[in-house]
Each structure stands twice: as C-alpha cells, then as structure tokens.
Amino acid sequence: MNHLLESLINKAKKDPSPRVFFRICEEYRKSGDHQKVIEFGEQGLELEHDHVPTLLTVGKSYLHLEKFEEAMDFFQRALDKDPDNIRATHALAACLINTGRGDEAERYVNNLHILQPALEEEIKKEIESVRNQDTLNEVEGENSISLNPEAAELNKINRDSPSGEQQIVSTKERKLLKLNKFLSDIRRQISV
Numbered sequence: 001m002n003h004l005l006e007s008l009i010n011k012a013k014k015d016p017s018p019r020v021f022f023r024i025c026e027e028y029r030k031s032g033d034h035q036k037v038i039e040f041g042e043q044g045l046e047l048e049h050d051h052v053p054t055l056l057t058v059g060k061s062y063l064h065l066e067k068f069e070e071a072m073d074f075f076q077r078a079l080d081k082d083p084d085n086i087r088a089t090h091a092l093a094a095c096l097i098n099t100g101r102g103d104e105a106e107r108y109v110n111n112l113h114i115l116q117p118a119l120e121e122e123i124k125k126e127i128e129s130v131r132n133q134d135t136l137n138e139v140e141g142e143n144s145i146s147l148n149p150e151a152a153e154l155n156k157i158n159r160d161s162p163s164g165e166q167q168i169v170s171t172k173e174r175k176l177l178k179l180n181k182f183l184s185d186i187r188r189q190i191s192v
Contacts, residue, residue: 002027012040018048025057034061050081052088059091068095 005027012020021044028036041058045051059074072095078088089108096105 012043016043016047018044018051018054020044021047022051022054022057025054029057029061034064037061050077052078052082052085055081056085056087056091059088063091063095066098068099071095072099 005024008020008024008027012024021040024040025037025044028034028040038058038061041054041061044054045058048054055074055078059071059078062068062071062074072092075088075092075095078085079092082088093105093108096102096108
C-alpha cells in the first residue's frame with residue numbers, strides 16, 4: 001500500500017467524509033483494484049448517497065468487472081443527481097447496449113445530441129446496426145452470412161479443417177464481437 005493511500009485511509013478513520021473516500025477510491029482505481037474501489041466507494045456513499053464522482057467511480061468499477069446491472073444502478077443514481085452528466089449517460093448507454101436493451105439505451109442517447117453530438121451519432125449507429133442484424137436474422141435464419149464487410153471478415157475458411165469447410169461465425173457471435181469492440185471504445189472514452 002502506498003503512503004498516500006495509507007494516509008487517506010487513516011484520515012477516513014479519524015474524520016470520515018465522502019471526499020476522502022472518493023480519493024481512496026481513485027487511488028485503488030489507479031492500481032486496478034476494483035473490489036477495493038467498490039468497498040470504499042460504498043462506505044463513502046453511506047455518508048453522502050448522491051456524491052456523483054463516487055457514484056461514477058464505483059459504477060465504472062462494476063462496468064470493468066462486467067457486472068452491468070450493478071453498474072447501471074450507480075450510473076442511474078448519478079444521472080438522478082446530475083441529469084446532464086455525460087460520463088454517466090455514456091456509461092449507462094453502454095451497459096444497456098451490452099445487456100441487449102438497445103431501446104432503453106436509445107432513450108439516454110437522445111439526450112447526448114446537446115451534450116456531445118459525435119458520440120450520440122456513433123451510439124445511434126450501433127443501436128441501429130443491432131436492430132438491422134436482428135431483422136436480418138428473422139429473414140435469413142441464425143447462421144446466415146452477412147453482406148456487411150465487417151461481418152464478412154469474421155466468416156473465414158478454416159484451412160485446418162480436413163474438409164476445408166467454411167466455418168461460419170453465427171450472427172449472435174458477430175453481434176457480440178462488434179458490441180464488445182464498441183463497448184471497449186466507450187470504456188476508453190469514459191475512463192479518467
């Protein structure tokens with residue numbers, strides 16, 4: 001444990017305040033200890049339940065751990081306190097998209113045009129892509145090959161296969177790969 005973290009923990013024991021707990025969370029976040037971020041963040045939130053920086057930091061730790069439902073709770077609480085918070089809006093939309101709730105994500109994305117127009121368009125395109133792929137699935141069946149160049153790259157011939165058969169990546173797998181890449185981009189944008 002570094003000296004700064006040690007002194008912050010001692011300070012929190014003597015005179016607990018949400019801001020001290022937030023600083024502890026930030027130190028643990030920098031070291032990648034997301035469980036400690038959550039632990040100390042929740043202690044700080046007991047003192048001030050709507051401290052937005054702590055809500056975002058704890059939410060991002062849950063997002064990093066891919067605990068999307070828990071992350072959404074913290075991002076929603078941050079938005080309840082600060083409805084124009086871009087980071088909370090981005091992160092909540094990312095969680096909703098990752099859990100397959102594109103329609104709900106779109107509700108938050110619609111608010112982004114005022115806050116950050118470029119990201120709003122990117123997220124809307126991703127939501128539309130997911131919708132279009134779902135429609136394509138209904139028409140062509142689950143294992144169809146998409147004409148989309150990005151998806152076509154994912155469908156490759158397995159040269160190690162004795163028959164040289166084409167190994168088709170399912171539509172769901174393509175969608176998950178694309179969403180995971182998109183979410184990685186979002187995570188980079190919302191990380192501090």
